[in-house]
Amino acid sequence: MADKPLLIVIGGPTASGKTELAIELARHYGTDIVSADSRQFYREMQIGNARPTETELAAAPHHFIADRSILQPLNAGGYADEALPLLNRIFKKRPVAVMVGGSGLYIRSVCEGLDDFPTVSEGAGAQVERLSREEGIEGLRSELSRLDPVYFERVDRHNPRRMERALRVCYTAGRPYSDFLGNAPPRPFRTVYLQPQAIREKLYDRINRRVDRMLSAGLEEEARSLQHARHLPVLQTVGYQEWWPCFAGEYDRERAVELIKRNSRRYAKRQRTWFRDYHDVRTLTEAVHEVKALTD
The missing domain is CATH 1.10.20.140 (Histone, subunit A)
Incomplete structure (x- = not known):
């Protein structure tokens, strides 16, 4: 192992298989998973964010999953402030850690740092x-x-x-x-970026089926329970924001479901574009030999 520990970052669009891959790698290296999904942080938002199941959570140690309330929002800078000391603790025990999620800015805040802007007057x-x-x-x-x-x-x-x-x-x-721009200090670890690959049509089908499962699990009821907090930025997100006009009578449930599926596909497209344009992103096949070389 070289002098710096290794952070394996699994990014990419929703429903592309990131969670499964993260668990597989964490189990292989006997290490922890650090979530970089900016909506899975919150206890009250369970169904609409495709949070890992109890079985998945038990398969490897997870961090930043349902560890705070929507009344305690965490922005990208705050996430880095919490995640970097956590990674240091993990690296004291293991030479490898796994980060997984689709929130590109949060990933960047940890791996590269956010630029230091002045406080706006x-x-x-x-x-x-x-x-x-x-x-x-x-x-x-x-x-x-x-x-x-x-x-x-x-x-x-x-x-x-x-x-x-x-x-x-x-x-x-x-x-x-x-x-x-570009003034953040270097990080004390190396990073390899992976993105699960999925044909667009298959990915969109997975997204549609995932939404159907969320509905069966009680997504509408969960949204109703959070309606009182719909003004919070964390609830202005796909899977929840489409319900507020529905509950107000502006359109029916069928339209709400249609919009959730459509907006989820659009969000996945934006995620795919962001990670595709991100430097040094590898497919799993491309990264296997590199990760092996870095950890041998």
């Missing part, structure tokens, strides 16, 4: 809000192009939230947003 926030309200997305594009042409070339120009975030930093710091 109230004035900067108000300025961006006014610009967005009065000039819309074109105004955001024009201003970002002027203040940070480097970031403007890489940002999704159809995503106003990302441009607003960059502009708030520009206004606060008086410097380009791009100046703050």
Whole structure:
């Protein structure tokens, strides 16, 4: 084994078999699984997040599964603050750990760190809000192009939230947003990224069947029990957010189910794209020899 421990990261779209692969690898290496699914953290959200079953949880030690309330939300930075010391404890006992989940930003926060941005001032926030309200997305594009042409070339120009975030930093710091990118310290472990492969049509079929199982398990009833907290950001997520208009009478149950399946497929597509574009991602076949070389 080389001087640095190894973190095997299993990412990719929902319903692609990540949990099964993570358990197989954790059992093989006799190590722990660190969940990087930003909705499986919460006790109250069980059915709609495809949380591992009790049998799966018993197959290997798991962390960050149903360990807090929706009233104690955990963002990506907070997740890294908790996950990094946990990994250090695992690495003191084992040279390998497994991380699994589809929340790309949370994975990045641990493996690479998040960039250190200044605290946004109230004035900067108000300025961006006014610009967005009065000039819309074109105004955001024009201003970002002027203040940070480097970031403007890489940002999704159809995503106003990302441009607003960059502009708030520009206004606060008086410097380009791009100046703050890439400043996180290196991590004391090596990382191999795996992504289970699935043909799109088969993946979408698995997603549809998973939603059907969730409905049979009581997803609608779980959503009703959480309706009082529907304003929380953690409940503005696929599998739950589609029920709120249904419960308000805006459309029927059939439409809610249709939207959950559709939005789950769209979410899987975004996850697949994110991990496909992520550096050094391996398929399982490609990674077998690399992982073996790193752990021998």
